[in-house]
Amino acid sequence: MLFFFCAEVDLEHLYDRATTRLVVFTSVKDSAMQDFVSMGKDPMTSDATIRFLVSKFDTKSSVERHTLKDILKGIGPASIDLITREMDWRGTDEEARSIKQSLWILGEIGTARIVEPVGRFTKDDAWSVRSAAFTALGKSGSNTAVEHVLDGLKDTIALVRKSAYYALSEIATEQEMPFLLAGLTDPYYGARYAALSGIRRLKQDGLIFFEQLVDDETRNYFFLAAAAGSDIEYLLDDHFWSASPATRKAMYQIMPKTLLEDALEKEAHPLLKKLLEKRIAFLQQK
Numbered sequence: 492m493l494f495f496f497c498a499e500v501d502l503e504h505l506y507d508r509a510t511t512r513l514v515v516f517t518s519v520k521d522s523a524m525q526d527f528v529s530m531g532k533d534p535m536t537s538d539a540t541i542r543f544l545v546s547k548f549d550t551k552s553s554v555e556r557h558t559l560k561d562i563l564k565g566i567g568p569a570s571i572d573l574i575t576r577e578m579d580w581r582g583t584d585e586e587a588r589s590i591k592q593s594l595w596i597l598g599e600i601g602t603a604r605i606v607e608p609v610g611r612f613t614k615d616d617a618w619s620v621r622s623a624a625f626t627a628l629g630k631s632g633s634n635t636a637v638e639h640v641l642d643g644l645k646d647t648i649a650l651v652r653k654s655a656y657y658a659l660s661e662i663a664t665e666q667e668m669p670f671l672l673a674g675l676t677d678p679y680y681g682a683r684y685a686a687l688s689g690i691r692r693l694k695q696d697g698l699i700f701f702e703q704l705v706d707d708e709t710r711n712y713f714f715l716a717a718a719a720g721s722d723i724e725y726l727l728d729d730h731f732w733s734a735s736p737a738t739r740k741a742m743y744q745i746m747p748k749t750l751l752e753d754a755l756e757k758e759a760h761p762l763l764k765k766l767l768e769k770r771i772a773f774l775q776q777k
Contacts, residue, residue: 660689
C-alpha cells in the first residue's frame with residue numbers, strides 16, 4: 492500500500508522499517524524505502540518527506556546513512572533545494588556528519604545544480620568536509636565546477652588533493668590537461684592515480700608524456716602509464732627503452748598482451764625477458 496499524505500503516515504515508524512538491520516525484514520525495508528521515494532516525488536508530500544529525511548543526516552549509523560542516500564537518490568533532483576537549505580547545519584559534534592551526508596547525497600544525485608551550494612565547502616576548515624565537497628563536485632559531471640576544483644589541487648592534506656584530482660578527472664576538458672599532467676608528480680600516490688584516470692579519459696597524444704620523462708622512476712612510471720592509455724603506437728618508442736629497468740618492469744604489469752609481445756622482441760634485460768614471458772603466458776591462459 493502506498494502512502495500519499497504525510498499526515499496519514501507515521502514517518503518515524505516508516506523510517507524504522509526502512510532502516511531495519513534484520514535480514515528477515517528485507518521486504519519490509521524495501522517497501523518502506525519505496526514509500527519514502529514515492530512520497531518524496533509526490534508534490535503533495537514531497538516537502539514534508541524530504542525535510543524529515545534531512546533531519547536524520549546527523550545519524551551515527553552507517554545503515555541509516557546508506558539508506559538515506561538510497562532514498563534521496565531515488566527521489567532525485569527534487570531533493571536538492573531542501574537539502575541545500577539545511578547545509579549550514581554541520582551536526583551535533585565535530586564530526587560534521589550532517590554536512591558530509593548532505594555533500595555525499597548531492598554528489599550521488601549529481602547535475603550542475605549542486606555545483607554552487609557544494610562549492611562553498613571546498614574551503615572549509617575541516618579537511619574531511621573539503622574532501623567530500625570535491626568528490627561531490629566530480630560526481631556533478633559539470634565542467635562549471637572546475638574553478639572550485641582547481642583550488643583543491645594544492646591542498647596541504649593528501650586525501651583532499653586526491654578528491655580534487657578525482658573531481659578534475661571526471662569533469663576536465665582538454666583545457667585542464669596541464670593540471671592533470673602536473674598531478675602525475677603529486678607526492679601522494681592516490682592523487683597521481685586520480686590524475687592518471689583523467690588523462691586516460693581524455694586520450695591525450697602519447698608524445699606529450701615522453702617529453703616529460705626525467706631521471707625519476709616513480710614520475711616516469713606515471714607518465715608512461717598515462718601514455719599507455721593514449722595512442723598506443725608511441726608506447727614502445729625510444730623514450731620507453733631509455734627508462735630504467737624498474738620503470739619498464741612496472742609498465743609490463745599493466746601493458747596489454749600485444750604490447751608485451753612486442754616488448755619481448757626488444758627487451759635486452761634477462762630478468763625482464765623472463766618476466767615478459769611469464770606475463771604473456773599468464774594472459775594467454777585467461
